[in-house]
Amino acid sequence: MANNEEYQVKEAIEAIHLPDDIAARTLASIEAKRKQQENERTAGLLTAQEGIHVNKHARQKDKAVEESSNSPASRHEIETSKGPGSPTPQKRRKALHFTKGGRIVAIAACLALVACLIADAVDFLRPVAYVGIDVNPSVELTLNRFDIVVGTRALNDDGQRALDEASCMWRVFDDAARDLDGAMRAIADEGAVVEVSIDCDNENRYAALAAQSNDCFGRNGEAHCNRTSAEERQAAHNSGMGVAKYRAYQTLQEAGVNISAEECASMSMRELRDLLAENEIDKNEEKNEHAGMGYGQGRGDHNGNGAGGHDHGSGSGNGNGKHAQK
C-alpha cells in the first residue's frame, strides 16, 4: 500500500463480512420472488387458455346465429328475444357516435385540453431563476418554478465540457448542482473557488437556492453565493463572462488595475480573487457595493481571504439599482 492510512482503510473495511443471517434472508427473498413469478406465470397461462376457449365458443355461437338469422322469421325472433340490456350491433355503433351538438362539445373539450397542456408546458418551461456558476468553467443554469433545470448555457469551452459531463437538463437543481460541482472541480485546478450568482425575484426561492448552492458547491471546497440582477447578468454576458468574474473585473477597473475583459474572462475565480487581494482591494469596499445593490449579501459566515462580500447566508437589504452607492 502506498501509506499507512490507506493500509488502515483496506484493513478496516476487510474486517467487515456479510453476516450469515442477512445472506440467508436475501436468498430467501429471492426464492420467494421466484415462487411468486412462477405462480403469476401459471395464472397467466390459465387465463390465456380460458380466453382461447371463450373466444372459440363465442365464434361458434356467432356462426350459428348468423346461419339461423338468414330467414326473415328467425330475424324477427332474434330482435324480439333481445331485451333492453343487450344492444344490437347497430345500437352499439350508434353509441360511439356523437350527436352534432355533442361533437362540438367533444371538440371543444379536446381543444381546451390541448390548450391546458400547452399552457402547462409553457408554464413548466418558464424560467423563474438563473444560477450562474463561475470557477473557471463558467456556466449558467435556468430553473423553472419546480427548481428543475430547463436550460443550460456554457460561458466558455470548459463550461461546455462541464455541462457535457454533468448533463444537468431536466434534473432537480440540487442533484444537477452536485454533479456539476464534481465536473467543474475536476476540470479546475486544485483549490478552486466556486462563485454562485443567483438572479431570482422571489425572496424565498432565492434563500432556498442559496442554501442548496452552499450545500452542493461548498462540500468539496470554497464556495460563495450571492445575488444578482437581470441587468447585471446581461451586462456580464455582453462582456463574455459570468457575473462573478464581471464583478471582479469592474472592481479591478475601479481600482485602476489595467486589465481587459478578455483577460478577466480567461482567468479563474481563484486567480481573480488573488489579484484583488494583491491589489489590496478592501473587501469592505466590495461589501459596500453589494449592500448598495440592495441584495444584502454582506453578512454571513464568510471566512475566505479574497475579496469578500459573496457570503453565505441570506441578506436583508432591499435597495434598488446596481450602483446605488455612486
Place this chain on the structure above:
Amino acid sequence: MRPSEDISRAMNEHGDAVWRACVAYVPAHDAEDALQNTFLKFAMNDQAFSNAEHEKAWLLRVAINECKDALKAARAKNISLESRLETYNDHLLGIQDDSTQTEIGVKRILEAMDALGDPPKTQVYLALVEGYTAPEISEMTNMPENTVYSWISRGRKRLREVLS
C-alpha cells in the same frame, strides 16, 4: 431467472465485497435492502458474465447505484447525516474480529470515507479497497479516465488529511 445454485455461488464468492460496498455508503439496515436488491437484480438478469471479475464488477456497480438511490431517498426525507452515522455503532456490520479496537477502526474509517463526499468516495473506494485501476473505474462509473485519476488523487490526499 437464474438458477438458485448460481445465486448461492455468487453470494458466497462476492457477498462480502457487495456487503462492504453497501455499508461503506449507507447504514446497516439500508445496506441490507441494497444487498437484497442487488442480488435480486442479479437473479432476474440472465446476462452471461465473461468471468468472475466481470460478475463482481457488475454486482459492485449495481450495489453502489442502489446505495446512492437510498441516500437520495434519505436526503428527500431529510434524514440527518448524524442519525445515519449513529448506526455505525451497531453490530450489524458483520465485523468478525470482535475486538473494540477493530470496531472503532471501522467506524472511524467509514466516517472518514463519508466525509469525502461523492465523488471522490466511489473512485477512492474502488481503487483502495477493491484494487480496481482507473480505466476499470472509468468503465464502472461512466466517468472519463482522466477525471477518475484526478478524483482518486484528490480523494487519497483528503483521506490522508482526515485520518492523520
